[in-house]
Amino acid sequence: MTAPAVPAAVPRLARPSARGRGDRLGNLVEVWFRAHSALVYVFLYAPIVVVVLFAFNNTQGVATRWEGLSLRWFEIALHDPVVLKSLTNSFIIAIPNAILSTIFGTMAALALQRVGKRVRLAFDGLTYMSVIVPEIVIALSTLVLFATSFDLVESITGERPKFGYTTIIAAHVLFNTSLVLLLVRARLTGMDRTLVEASADLFATPWRTFRQITFPQLLPAIVAGFLLSFTFSFDDYVITTFVSGPGSSTLPLFIFGQVKRGVTPETNAVATMILGITLLTLIIGQILLTWQSRRAGQKKGGIAAVVIER
Amino acid sequence: MYNWAAYVSPDNMEKFKTEFGVETFTYDVYDNNEVLIAKLQGGASGYDIAAPTAEYVPGMVDEGFLQKLDLSRLPNLEYINKAFKNLWWDPTNEYQVPKDYGTTGILYMKSLLSKIPQSWKEFYDSVKGEASGKTVFVDSMGDVFVFPLKMLGFSANSVEKAELDQARTILLDVAPHLYALESNVYGQYMKDKTTSLTLGWTGPLGQELKAEHDSGEAGYITPSDGTIFWLDTWVMLKDAPHPNAAYAWLNFIQEPEIQGIESNYNLYATPNDKAREFVDPAILADTAVFPPENVIASLEGSKDTSGNNQRIDIWEEFKQAVGG
Amino acid sequence: MASIAPGAPRTGPVNNRLRSNLLTTVLLLPAAIWYAVLLVLPLLIVVIFSFGTRAKNGGYTPGFVLDNYARALSKPEPFIDSLWMSAAGTIGCLLVGLPIAYFIATRAGRRKSLLILLLVVPFWTSFLIRTYAWILILGPGVGLGTFLSSLVGGGRVDLLGTPFAVLVGLVYGYLPLMLFPLYVTLERMDRTLLEASKDLGAGRWATFRQVTLPVALPGLVTGSILVFIPMMGEYVIPQLLGLGRTYLMGNALVTDFLDARNWPNGSARAVFLIVIMLVTITFYLWFVNRGRRTREVSVL
Numbered sequence: 001m002t003a004p005a006v007p008a009a010v011p012r013l014a015r016p017s018a019r020g021r022g023d024r025l026g027n028l029v030e031v032w033f034r035a036h037s038a039l040v041y042v043f044l045y046a047p048i049v050v051v052v053l054f055a056f057n058n059t060q061g062v063a064t065r066w067e068g069l070s071l072r073w074f075e076i077a078l079h080d081p082v083v084l085k086s087l088t089n090s091f092i093i094a095i096p097n098a099i100l101s102t103i104f105g106t107m108a109a110l111a112l113q114r115v116g117k118r119v120r121l122a123f124d125g126l127t128y129m130s131v132i133v134p135e136i137v138i139a140l141s142t143l144v145l146f147a148t149s150f151d152l153v154e155s156i157t158g159e160r161p162k163f164g165y166t167t168i169i170a171a172h173v174l175f176n177t178s179l180v181l182l183l184v185r186a187r188l189t190g191m192d193r194t195l196v197e198a199s200a201d202l203f204a205t206p207w208r209t210f211r212q213i214t215f216p217q218l219l220p221a222i223v224a225g226f227l228l229s230f231t232f233s234f235d236d237y238v239i240t241t242f243v244s245g246p247g248s249s250t251l252p253l254f255i256f257g258q259v260k261r262g263v264t265p266e267t268n269a270v271a272t273m274i275l276g277i278t279l280l281t282l283i284i285g286q287i288l289l290t291w292q293s294r295r296a297g298q299k300k301g302g303i304a305a306v307v308i309e310r
Numbered sequence: 311m312y313n314w315a316a317y318v319s320p321d322n323m324e325k326f327k328t329e330f331g332v333e334t335f336t337y338d339v340y341d342n343n344e345v346l347i348a349k350l351q352g353g354a355s356g357y358d359i360a361a362p363t364a365e366y367v368p369g370m371v372d373e374g375f376l377q378k379l380d381l382s383r384l385p386n387l388e389y390i391n392k393a394f395k396n397l398w399w400d401p402t403n404e405y406q407v408p409k410d411y412g413t414t415g416i417l418y419m420k421s422l423l424s425k426i427p428q429s430w431k432e433f434y435d436s437v438k439g440e441a442s443g444k445t446v447f448v449d450s451m452g453d454v455f456v457f458p459l460k461m462l463g464f465s466a467n468s469v470e471k472a473e474l475d476q477a478r479t480i481l482l483d484v485a486p487h488l489y490a491l492e493s494n495v496y497g498q499y500m501k502d503k504t505t506s507l508t509l510g511w512t513g514p515l516g517q518e519l520k521a522e523h524d525s526g527e528a529g530y531i532t533p534s535d536g537t538i539f540w541l542d543t544w545v546m547l548k549d550a551p552h553p554n555a556a557y558a559w560l561n562f563i564q565e566p567e568i569q570g571i572e573s574n575y576n577l578y579a580t581p582n583d584k585a586r587e588f589v590d591p592a593i594l595a596d597t598a599v600f601p602p603e604n605v606i607a608s609l610e611g612s613k614d615t616s617g618n619n620q621r622i623d624i625w626e627e628f629k630q631a632v633g634g
Numbered sequence: 635m636a637s638i639a640p641g642a643p644r645t646g647p648v649n650n651r652l653r654s655n656l657l658t659t660v661l662l663l664p665a666a667i668w669y670a671v672l673l674v675l676p677l678l679i680v681v682i683f684s685f686g687t688r689a690k691n692g693g694y695t696p697g698f699v700l701d702n703y704a705r706a707l708s709k710p711e712p713f714i715d716s717l718w719m720s721a722a723g724t725i726g727c728l729l730v731g732l733p734i735a736y737f738i739a740t741r742a743g744r745r746k747s748l749l750i751l752l753l754v755v756p757f758w759t760s761f762l763i764r765t766y767a768w769i770l771i772l773g774p775g776v777g778l779g780t781f782l783s784s785l786v787g788g789g790r791v792d793l794l795g796t797p798f799a800v801l802v803g804l805v806y807g808y809l810p811l812m813l814f815p816l817y818v819t820l821e822r823m824d825r826t827l828l829e830a831s832k833d834l835g836a837g838r839w840a841t842f843r844q845v846t847l848p849v850a851l852p853g854l855v856t857g858s859i860l861v862f863i864p865m866m867g868e869y870v871i872p873q874l875l876g877l878g879r880t881y882l883m884g885n886a887l888v889t890d891f892l893d894a895r896n897w898p899n900g901s902a903r904a905v906f907l908i909v910i911m912l913v914t915i916t917f918y919l920w921f922v923n924r925g926r927r928t929r930e931v932s933v934l
Contacts, residue, residue: 029838037734037749043806044756047767051759080320104664111661114654123662125912126669131860132911133677134867136887137904140352140897141676141683147353162356174672177665179811182860186852187818221818224750228814231757237870241345246356255760271759278755286748344892351693351895369691449878451893490795491878495769504774504792616692622894626886630711633795633879 048275055268073269083270085247086254090234092165093250097172098230104173105180106222109188110214112181130178139242142171146243163245171243172233179232180225187221319575322568330558350375350547358550359559364541365452365614367399367406377546378404383557386564389584393606394541398613406543407560410578412512413539413601413609414453416531417496419522422506429534430461433507434484441507442487446496447632448510451625452612453538454481457509460536467538467613471620478624485631500528512598516577523598530598532605539601539609541581677908683901692895702902709886713907716883719797719872720865723804727812727861728854730805735816735853736846739823750817757810765803765874772799772875795877803871808864812857819853820846855922863911883907 056069077083112120130138146167154160199209237252244253255267343363351373362370370376381387387407394408416433418426424440427433434457437445447454456466458477468474489505490496497514499505501522512530515523522528544563546556562568570588573580577593579600580586586594593599601609615621684702689695738749756764771778772793779791793799823846831841847854869884883903890900 025838033733033737037737040730040734041752043730044753044809046771047764047806048756048759050767050770051763082320104668107661108665111658114658115662119662123666123669126673128859128863128915129677129908129912130669130673132863132866132908132915133673133680134884134887134904134907135864136867136869136884136891137680137900138673138676140348140891141679142672143349143352143354144679145672145676150353163354170668170672174668177668179860181665182856183815183818186815186856187822189852217822220821224814224818227751227754228810231754231810234758235761237761242349242352242354245354252760252762255762267760267763271763274758275755278758282748282751282755290744344895347692347895348892351691372691373693449873488879489877492873494874495766502774614691616894617688617690619894622889622896625893626709626881626889629878629885629889630881632881633877 051268052272052275054265055272057265057268073265074273077266077269077273080266082254083251083266086249086251087270087274089165089248090250090252093168093172093240093248094230094234097169097176097233098226100169100173101176101180101229102222102226105177105225106184106218108177109181109184110210112185113188127178127181130174131182135238138174139171139239142239143242163243164248167243167245168240168248168250169233171239172229172236175239176229176232179228180222183225183228184218184221187218318563319571321575322563322571325568326559326562330555330562356549356551357547358552358556360545360547361409361542362545363612364397364399364406364408364543365612367543367545369614370545371400371405375548376405377548377550377553379407379546379560380557384561384564386561386566389564389566389569389582391581391583394581397541397611399611400543406545407564408581409542409544409563410573410576410580411539411541412578412599413532414456414509414511414537414612415533417500417508417510417512417514417519418529418531419500419503419506420527420529422503426529426531427507427533428531430457430537431535433457433509433533434461434480436507437484437487441505443489444505445484445488445507446490446492446499446505446510447488448493448496448508449491450493451621452615453511454509454625454628455615455621456538456612460533463535466536466610467615469615469618469621474618474620474624478627481624481628482631485628486633488632491629491632513577515596515598516593532601536608536610538612539606540612542578680901680904683897684905686898686901688894688896688898692897694897697898699898702898703906705899706903706906709903712881712883712886713910715881716866719800719804719880719882720862722801723808723865724812724858724862726801726805727809728858731809731812731816731857732850732854735813736820736850739817739820746821753813754810761807761870764806765871768799768803768806768875769794772802794875795879797876797880799875800872800880803875804865804868807868807871808861811860811864815853815857815860816850817853820850823849851922855919859915859918863915866907866911 055073056071057073108123112123115123146163150161195213196209199213200206204212234250235252236250237256240250241253241256244250251270343366346360346362347366347370350370367376381404384407387403390408394411395403400406416427420426422441422444423436425432425436427436447457455477458480459466459468459473461480462473462476464470464473464477468477489499492499493510495518496505496508496510497518500508500514501518515528515530519528544560546553546560550556563572564582564585566582566584567588569580569582569585573585573589574593577599580589597605682696683694685698685700686694687697687699687701738746738753741749774780774790774792774794779793780789783789783791827845828841831845836844866882867884867887869882869888872878872880872882872885887900887903890896890903894900
């Protein structure tokens with residue numbers, strides 16, 4: 001990918017923002033942007049609202065009809081060892097996966113800026129390849145690969161490695177590394193290099209330049225990559241099915257299996273709890289950080305300042 | 311254990327754990343036979359027990375995935391009905407323990423139909439007639455082929471070219487009239503009165519359609535021109551790391567009382583005769599769940615015919631034609 | 635695409651260059667190992683499979699036949715349907731995603747991050763549960779279609795099973811893969827540029843075309859590839875929201891690998907898909923990049 005042709009050296013004038021000028025068309029565009037964004041959030045959360053509603057549904061089993069308010073499904077879910085185990089497994093797999101993918105992907109993206117054309121083309125090709133191969137194909141062939149290499153290990157050491165967390169994480173890291181790599185590269189491409197050059201001119205060490213200039217600029221992409229990797233691993237079904245072993249089933253596997261008998265409110269209750277905990281964490285974090293930054297007399301704060309803002 | 315989800319009563323699992331001191335009892339799930347087989351063929355391992363449908367057992371024996379069972383360690387097998395012994399998939403009963411069984415047939419919603427089809431032939435007319443756009447087939451190749459083949463008077467497991475050609479004509483003929491090809495929520499569509507007929511299994515009658523079934527609105531027909539029965543089985547895998555626990559489980563689960571709890575829990579028929587005493591009488595009396603003896607005798611066991619390319623081609627052609 | 639390689643800042647002494655090369659290698663190594671072991675080897679396995687035959691009980695036996703490819707080529711319909719569906723899905727993601735990515739990227743810091751986090755939270759609810767919720771929303775009972783039609787006095791409308799339902803599912807499922815690349819590039823955009831452009835008398839459209847679009851382009855390219863390609867292999871959404879009435883490439887692969895347990899047939903189809911996609915992407919990248927002055931930046 002290339003650097004965009006940004007019109008350089010446009011004189012920067014000290015002017016109030018467009019909105020201040022009573023630009024009616026501008027206001028209209030802004031309103032449209034707001035409305036569109038609000039609609040997108042509705043689109044994203046509409047099914048979630050349905051899920052949450054049905055988690056409180058007072059039915060005997062599978063139902064898609066409202067039959068009264070009840071908390072029983074939360075109780076059932078909290079006492080179901082299979083659900084709890086698979087939920088724990090999902091975290092055990094998704095978190096290391098997200099950390100590894102983010103590190104590997106970012107490292108590779110940085111390295112690709114420093115290599116020759118051939119290496120870069122080859123690497124790009126592989127990155128796209130890992131996205132292209134349909135999940136079921138990579139899942140099955142990865143299983144065959146693991147099984148074959150396990151045979152090999154067994155014949156040498158006499159002990160057979162097992163399918164489990166490691167195999168699942170290893171398989172997830174592939175796709176997610178590519179994801180992070182692409183995100184970070186999209187950010188790197190055409191990134192303002194004047195700062196980097198200035199830093200080098202001032203005889204800063206490369207590490208220092210990286211820490212103080214490059215990394216902060218890349219942070220949004222890195223955080224986005226981490227979030228996406230976590231999400232995809234947490235919710236992956238096909239690959240996990242094929243490379244999981246005894247005791248490493250994740251939540252999606254449990255849910256897919258259960259669908260044979262219909263989605264029960266129990267699974268909705270689990271989803272609701274995850275959602276609730278997430279939103280609660282976000283809100284508490286936001287409040288705490290706002291409070292803290294206010295005390296420190298800063299203008300900005302919130303999760304923003306810590307997580308995404310550069 | 312590698313099994314279908316929610317297919318074993320949690321109470322029984324707890325009981326087993328305390329009774330036999332088994333501490334690490336893991337219950338992993340797969341959502342269809344194909345995934346189980348594909349995983350085993352790919353070389354997955356580490357499980358003691360799995361629960362494939364019987365038609366897959368010979369292939370699994372052939373591939374060396376299964377262990378021969380030491381029947382002396384499974385005294386409770388004496389309770390198993392003779393109808394489920396010495397069948398083609400396991401002539402010597404050494405590789406599997408019957409778990410539960412059911413049939414493939416026609417689910418209907420009475421008030422939406424002027425006439426309830428009693429055979430595949432009548433089913434064919436209804437699908438093209440009053441139930442057009444209101445019929446669901448389960449997304450399961452073996453089960454869908456039962457309908458045209460049995461209607462034509464052939465074996466449901468036929469791999470004869472001429473017979474399959476005729477079956478193809480019928481399938482492509484009805485495909486545009488289907489509302490969906492779907493195996494999971496077809497009961498719901500019937501409950502919502504979106505659909506009136508389903509080629510499927512009895513499962514939803516105990517679940518989504520329970521109220522309708524109790525009132526006589528929803529029902530299940532075992533077609534008079536014949537159908538297949540499926541039998542889910544317990545098998546022990548070749549490299550089972552805990553064979554003792556596996557034997558303990560296989561025998562434990564066939565204790566009549568335990569097996570009764572199983573039937574009450576998952577609403578499928580048990581092949582264990584003694585266990586019937588412990589099954590809820592209402593379930594036992596339900597001919598949709600427990601077919602009468604004479605019906606059982608007339609059923610054809612399903613076979614694994616997925617190696618037949620013609621079937622696959624027809625199946626794919628059919629899938630593309632579904633819904634017009 | 636030319637590059638300044640290696641990226642050491644100055645033509646320093648030899649050991650500096652060596653160190654720099656070493657650093658590059660170390661940075662690249664983990665990803666390279668992963669690609670080699672978990673991508674190249676499995677792909678090799680798929681290629682080998684594609685020339686074999688089905689074993690008696692399903693699976694694969696070694697062999698060298700071309701039948702599988704002949705068979706794959708004789709059934710192009712699912713592939714063509716998939717192409718249309720993925721193209722529509724990608725455009726859908728873009729139409730939905732671009733304005734909101736722009737909107738969020740131009741907010742003040744704190745709100746920006748909260749808004750972005752709120753975009754991924756729905757995806758921590760299992761895909762399957764969300765899709766089932768869509769079944770309810772699109773279905774005839776209490777669903778959207780019936781609601782909208784009742785506003786104009788119409789009756790029950792069942793959107794389930796229609797290509798539209800599949801499209802909604804695809805856009806919903808893949809939106810984050812479009813949003814995030816767009817966001818990370820737009821977020822970098824210098825607002826002063828926009829104002830400058832405006833001050834210089836450029837119209838809104840001209841500003842968008844000459845300032846916003848070039849900045850967003852890398853994200854747009856990455857996003858559309860990340861969305862378009864996995865859609866080609868998607869099979870659960872067409873199955874559930876399409877009620878099995880939409881039969882796409884992913885479904886065909888499932889038929890081969892699971893229903894028929896014919897790994898060679900499935901592999902041949904997959905290789906066919908991979909090759910076409912690779913050619914398409916190469917062409918697409920070439921098309922997007924053509925005529926541009928390349929400037930790869932050394933950031934370390």
